Amino acid sequence: MSLSSLSLLLLASASPLATPAPVRDDPPAVAPGIEAAADDPTDDPDAQSSQDVVVTARRREERVQEVPIALSVISGEDLAKSGAFNVSRLQQAQPALQFYSSNPRNSAINIRGLGAPFGLTNDGIEQGVGFYVDGVYIGRIGASTFDFVDVERVEVLRGPQGTLYGKNTTAGAINITTRAPSFTPESRVEVSLGNYDFLQTKASVSAPLTDTVAFRLSTSGTTREGTIQNIRTGVDQHRLRNLGVRGQVLWNAASNLDLTLSGDFNRQNPLCCVQYYVRTGATQRPLARQYAALAAAFGYTPPSTDPFDRVTDLDARSNSRQEIGGASLVANWDVGAATITSVTAWRYWDWLPANDRDFIGLPITTVSQNPSQQKQFSQELRIASNGSNKLDYTLGAFFFHQTINTQGSQVQGSAASRYLLSGADALNPNVLNGLTSTNTISFDNSSFAVFGKLNWEVASGFHIQPGLRVNYDKKSGFYESVVSLHNSQFNFDATADNVAALLAARPAGAARTTFQNQINTLAPQRYSPEFSDWNVSGDLTLSYDFSPDIHAYATYARSFKSGGINLSGLPLNSTSTGVDLSTQTVKPEKVNHFELGLKTQFLDRRLTFNAAGFWTEVSDYQATVNNNAINVIRGYLANAGKVRARGFEFDTSFRPSQRANVYLNGAYTDATYREFVNAPCPPELSGGTATAPGGVTDPAGTPGGRSPAFCDISGQVLPGISKWSLSWGGEVNVPVGSSVGQVYVGYDGNYRSRFSSNPSQSAYTWIDGYSLSNFRLGYREGDFNIFGWVRNAFDQHYFELLSTQSGSTGLIVGQPADPRTYGLTISSSF
Template sequence: MNIRNLLCTGTALTSCFAPAAVFAQSLADAGANSSPVVDDTYSRGAGDIVVTARRRAENVQDVPIAISVVSGATLDEQGAYNISRLAQLAPTLQFYSQNPRNTFINIRGIGAPFGLTNDGFEQGVGIYIDDVYYNRIASATLDFVDVERIEVLRGPQGTLYGKNTTAGAINITTRAPSFDFEGKAEVSLGNLNFKQGKASVSGPLTDKIAARISVTGTSRRGTLYDTAKSAWIQSQDNIGVRGSLLWKATPNFNLTVSGDYNLQDPSCCAFAYGGYGPTQRAANRQYPALISYFPGYQVPSTNPYERVTDADAALAARNEHGGLSARAIWEISDANTLTSITAWRYWDWGPANDRDYTGLPIYTKVNNPTKQSQYTQEFRFSHQGAGYDVVLGLFGFHQKIHTSGVQETGTAASRWLLAPPAGGVCTPTSTALACNPAVLNNVVAINDIRLNNTSLAAFAKLNVEVTDRFTVSPGVRVNYDKKMGLYDSVVTGTASNGTRQIVSAVPGSPSFNDPWTAAQRGIQASQFFEPNFSAWNLSYDLNLRYAVTNDVNVYATYAKSFKTGGINLNGVPADANGAPILAAGTIKPEKVDHFELGFKSQFWDRRATLNVSGFWTEIKDFQANVTNGQFGTIRGYLANAEKIRTRGLEADFTIRPSERFIAHASGAYTDAKYTRFVDAPCPPELSGGTTATGSQVVGPAGVAGSLSPANCDISGQVLPGISKWAASWGAEGNVPSTLFGEEGHFYFGYDASYRSRWSSNPSPSIYTWVNGYSIQNFRAGFRTGRVDTFAWVRNAFDKDYIDLLLAGTGGNTGLIAAQVGDPRTWGGTIRLTF
């Protein structure tokens, strides 16, 4: 069995899920994406996997932090061609995506708040490809292009990776240009019209210049049928191209220049009907009554697993990324190396959404197309001394974002959003505004949203060998951030006299007292503010490692980290005079205290690996996504929860008794809660009624017409998106044989994942708990050193499961929308290596 079978992953620390293979890589290459030299022979005791997670080449079993490592070959063989599928291999990595822009990645329960993305804050899981930071989380949904390996670093990584890694980092290394001609091509076909092709070729152009070019393309029919368009949606339509040139100018200096282009353009994204959960709103304003106001309308299915919806608005999810980078490595001497990484990236997001989650023309547009450009520069100097080594660095980042959004209501908006007449029946003589479609029809918000974001940092990481078995590794990072934003939303609507007027929340403004304008103002009003934020922050950590034996290490870590403060760029609540509450325009930085203990071990001549760790992380001023309780509010805003805590245990075990068989099992227990959040938004069952004041007693949950709290104390309740229990496991066996005169192996592989139930709402709701589930995958084929052909089936038992639940259209009508996971898929792959 060869390197293509390598899978190294774990929940506490990395272990190798394949026959041992040696990664020989020099310290000088630690900053480069050069391909390691691999010994393909099976050799007990040669289980070294070299990673560069700490910006230096190290055996992963010696790194005193929690890491999972997955080879590019394993990603190919198990069909994990993006981070969504990678999450099935790493139990504490969770991935959620309403669409590419509204995507969340969590590690150990933290990383990104649930809700629509806000441009003015940072994610807590940093994504790096060849040492280049990808600021936009939408890049996580793109297909991997010619990946060498992926390192998932769990826990705060602020010293070396920066302020955006309070939960962890995903460090992706692509295959580098080779001075030996090589190539790979593969084609996969499957049900749902699945088609995927990949190709890569590399070789020398001169004796000092090598090149590599890689392409990938994926297409698949959608899994959700839209009856309004008579078409399948939630499709896949991805292409990616990556090219790089490596110039070895001298034996001590090399330069790699890379460029990439990636595009998703699927028919996407919508939700199915997920259910109804009664709220405290008046019964005639909840989902069953609202639907009854539209005779002839009927939801296409009340069973989300029938995968049917009726999204009547236009849908689009065009997600385009690209960029250029230059990495220079100068080995000044045997002990000193200087690395420079310069990069420019852009992002172009072109969406169209149906945000009312019905087939009615309530909101006909809720679209926020966005353009972004970013520039990064990093310098690193590494020095290897007698009994110590050190990495020093400088980092600079500048980003510009411009969003030109639009929100528009339709002919069903008045009936759905405004109070009904007595008895709920509109007659030809009714004067109720809800009975007049013209009142809210074509209320349009034109949004101009801008951000200038600058970040500068200096950092250092030191490793000191106190003895030949005890290593102390302190680190520090000083960071400066400055954010300048603009939010300008101009809302216009038709006044009762038939003229178009600006819908203003400021008393005394033109047409302020017009009844139609007043009704429109209750749904959305114009708003303008220019938030800004700047601050210095300090991160530091201390790692201790003790080698009990050559194959057993114990470690302890303390990290003091932060996530920079943010600015709200989705609008903020207004005061009694209609002015934006400027204090809500900014949010405080998160302040993180992290503790971790663990050990990693290999035994039975390194045939077996067992790694275990425990962690405890507390975050003050946790950045959460909230709403202000106003029914018409579509987009939430950011606020600080006083404190959260996540803690848990992670373990993984791997056994490879021979080159014929390997098995692995990983598990994680994670307990993630709000320690203190006393003014959180309330869940749907405690919202929608008249707000209780003074000594009034809040009504029972889910009872129509009862009094609602202004906010809720959710201290002690769970964070969204995290399962208390998660696991992955699998095995592969092979038998030597000959097929068509070619010597190779027949093999059979199995892998699976499990997660327990989890909350899909920022404030836990009885209506949005997602049931736990397990997914089983199988593959079988014949492999030689040149050709690999196999059949595969994913979600083999066609398990029905939910990816995401959310409260639709304002949150208190009782409508629950569901995003359903993939059904069983199957197909075959042929891969040629030359």
């Protein structure tokens, strides 16, 4: 592994909540979302039942079963043994969580099917799932794709969380808490080896520096060779090269005041995330311009038509290098009746990609990349009561400022003319060969909010919990695309200012048609969108404690996801010389959410059963569209009329004795467009002669047919969402020798039913349901643990996503998930 030198920055470590979570030396108890609880080698069968999992989901320490939120918790130990070392792998244990990524920048985290539109990233929008690390809000999902380092626990909160979490949490939040510095010296080491030359090392050390100052230093490194062979370059794709460091200093400045200064640095340099040939499907494009005929014209065949042969011949460079880091200062001041918390943070994200966006080994698009740099500053100030018999409160203010600068480029190759054009220009490679779009994109985003939440016990066991948030967002951006072509036949630089003059200089004939084809393929444009708005979010939860172990709640929430601006290019207007400025901005999403929940424990808290039912309606849902415009490379945003997600979830775990535990979690999600009448059409209806709205069209898959201007997909399912998702597993152990050590065997499984992988439902882009099985066998004694593991044990063939080649050629490409992997992990604490 070759990695450049590190610079250690100081980043956020203390908990975001009213008081930091304590360092826990005892194993956590059984709780939903935990892999049937942590392992407990004690000989006392009742010891486990007396413990409680403590979380900070509501910005104060509470027992997880008493929090009236659909909430799952995964401990750091369970993350390690399940192999979930990043958010992508976390979804295997969380049925209601969906994570999609064609590369780190183009990633989305959804909960219950909601959060971010399915498709390529647009700088001008934000996610609907809040992502927090030690109280610091992470402004881009791409910056959340780091490896977990020294994590104490991960809390997944489902449903709107806007009155306590600082930014656009209309679908939920992921709250990660790392291990805090300890005044008791300790160190941890973990090493994992596996096939594909997998090597992962984790280490941490913590100790006091003085009676009032302690530190923790943690690091993680991951390398793995690729799982997909590129026969053209000889370099395997989907390799891993990750490195992370975190440092924390805790100062107990007074008996009632502590400050934590923290910093982290993460560098990832994988060769990912390639998509390649899966299948073909008929479109409305003329038959001679669909994939089979185009490939034959070049004498091209893919190296395999079975994507699970895991070979490709992509001819453009692929990379997903990124750096993530930042610093924070967290202060907690106990003033007696309340604790005042301040979280000050600065973070950055530097993204340097390379992609092959034609997905095959022909020089169609030789460069397609959008290097991007984000910087963010946030300040949160809260006051939270320290516990009252009848009334608790949290009040706060939050400020967030973010800038993003992106330098996009796209270059067409010698095969582009034949692939993208018709007529005489299709036979002249010089028409598009070397055609280059250079994009300058900037984004400035400021947000301010005040919020509050009450918990009033109006009668014994009966709580009324209202919350309110007032938020202001202001966004401004700039987008400019300069198009140039310099080859043996054509020589021009087209901007938004001179494109009309260049077109006028070609008043008629072939020269005008050719230039029109060039600027329709990559359009010069410039615009400066702006958006600002106030909104008020609120929620009301009623909960009742039937007993210490049986709790029920009902919640209504009215929430908003901030409006956005389009920063990936706009569709051309009717003259094809300008852009449709009416598509510059998108309206905020407005969310109405209803939920009923039940949390129960039985048999001395050895059996846990939690369930929740929800109904969520989203008006002005932010969706990614493209209107079949080849000049809009990354798609743009539009508001769908209404989306509805409804369903139910359950989390169960059972520990019959200290020698065994099992769990079963599930989610049923019915998420559909209730109103989306002007949606992009699926590939089988695209590529034909355009017709006016309401005009005559031809059946899907008619070569040379007529395509609708847009499609009504009301009633169709949202992309990326399985109706059924399950996770299950357990572990059994037997004592060895003097009963100090244990031999154990564990299993984790999960299932997802089929889901659509296209914004508009297509017969070509359904991903079949699949089930994964992971096994482990090991020995542990005290703080020492060694185990062998097999993940995707039955080598299940499945796709993370499917998409289409641009230009309506009918080629369907996909990104296969990891094959079977196996290895050995050794860990110890000192």
